[in-house]
Amino acid sequence: MKAAPFAWQRPASLPAALQALQAEGCSAVGGGQSLGPMLNLRLARPAALVDLRRLPELRGSALQDGVLRLGAAVTHAEIEDGLVPDTTRGMLPTVARGIAYRAVRNRGTLGGSLCHADPAADWVNALMALGATVSLSSPQGTRQLPLEDFIIAGYATALQPGEVLTEVELPAFGPGLRWGYHKLCPKVGEFADAIGVVVVDPGIGFCRVLVGAIETRPALLPDAAGLLREAAQAPDPHALFSAAVTRACPGADPVFIHQHAVALVRALAQMNARQP
Numbered sequence: 001m002k003a004a005p006f007a008w009q010r011p012a013s014l015p016a017a018l019q020a021l022q023a024e025g026c027s028a029v030g031g032g033q034s035l036g037p038m039l040n041l042r043l044a045r046p047a048a049l050v051d052l053r054r055l056p057e058l059r060g061s062a063l064q065d066g067v068l069r070l071g072a073a074v075t076h077a078e079i080e081d082g083l084v085p086d087t088t089r090g091m092l093p094t095v096a097r098g099i100a101y102r103a104v105r106n107r108g109t110l111g112g113s114l115c116h117a118d119p120a121a122d123w124v125n126a127l128m129a130l131g132a133t134v135s136l137s138s139p140q141g142t143r144q145l146p147l148e149d150f151i152i153a154g155y156a157t158a159l160q161p162g163e164v165l166t167e168v169e170l171p172a173f174g175p176g177l178r179w180g181y182h183k184l185c186p187k188v189g190e191f192a193d194a195i196g197v198v199v200v201d202p203g204i205g206f207c208r209v210l211v212g213a214i215e216t217r218p219a220l221l222p223d224a225a226g227l228l229r230e231a232a233q234a235p236d237p238h239a240l241f242s243a244a245v246t247r248a249c250p251g252a253d254p255v256f257i258h259q260h261a262v263a264l265v266r267a268l269a270q271m272n273a274r275q276p
């Protein structure tokens with residue numbers, strides 16, 4: 001099937017884009033890698049698309065006092081290629097490299113991935129585990145939300161009509177940051193069946209354990225530091241993580257629990273293998 005007809009607008013600035021998005025039936029487009037298939041299947045039928053990819057306000061990246069800010073139109077490939085700063089000791093480029101294949105990564109953007117909010121998407125999971133905050137702009141001004149408040153469910157976000165996600169900000173990580181990211185999928189580059197993420201930075205008191213590619217938004221496991229302490233002592237961390245996944249995903253079947261516990265076990269092993 002082909003997309004229904006729509007107009008294409010390419011504003012030159014963020015204020016012009018926000019203005020254009022106030023019109024009835026107008027929708028934002030980033031790399032078009034999720035929206036494109038939805039247009040072709042006629043699951044989305046906008047009157048006009050407002051192209052955000054070249055907006056200078058969304059294309060930048062900045063590193064100040066250890067805080068990294070990435071524009072929403074930065075592509076997966078730009079992160080993979082190290083064209084933007086990385087404060088995560090390699091986590092961002094590693095995650096980028098595992099997304100789909102290069103043609104998708106050349107066009108797909110951070111902002112598009114987060115706004116699409118596929119629960120199995122790599123940035124949704126990785127950036128939530130990294131404690132990211134997103135900036136949202138509208139003609140009324142700009143607001144910031146922690147990513148775990150922005151993603152409210154699978155394919156559902158706190159984005160208001162006419163709002164644009166402009167920037168992603170990461171905490172000021174130090175040299176003690178360690179991480180593990182495991183995406184369980186049948187073939188490299190496919191969407192995940194299960195995701196496990198562990199991020200620890202003792203210098204800033206940061207510790208997150210996340211289980212993702214679940215039916216709703218990713219789950220940040222409670223008392224992550226306590227869980228990791230227990231895992232370090234446990235003869236079988238798989239059993240410990242299975243119990244944690246069962247609590248996070250009530251009613252999940254045994255295969256689901258096993259896969260997600262395995263993703264967590266492997267993420268933890270990956271983190272432990274990294275030098276502090």
Ligand SMILES: Cc1cc2nc3c(=O)[nH]c(=O)nc-3n(C[C@H](O)[C@H](O)[C@H](O)COP(=O)(O)OP(=O)(O)OC[C@H]3O[C@@H](n4cnc5c(N)ncnc54)[C@H](O)[C@@H]3O)c2cc1C
Nearest residue numbers: 030031032033034035100108109111112113115121122165
């Ligand atoms: C074959 C294939 C395989 C893929 N595999 C993976 C994978 O393994 N892992 C993974 O994580 N992803 C995967 N993807 C998805 C890919 O990463 C997309 O790039 C991403 O999900 C959407 O980014 P985009 O910039 O293309 O957004 P678009 O498709 O342009 O937009 C998606 C949605 O977000 C809205 N939007 C876009 N940008 C903004 C913004 N700045 N502010 C407000 N709203 C905005 C749009 O209106 C639309 O509703 C795959 C895609 C394809 C086609």
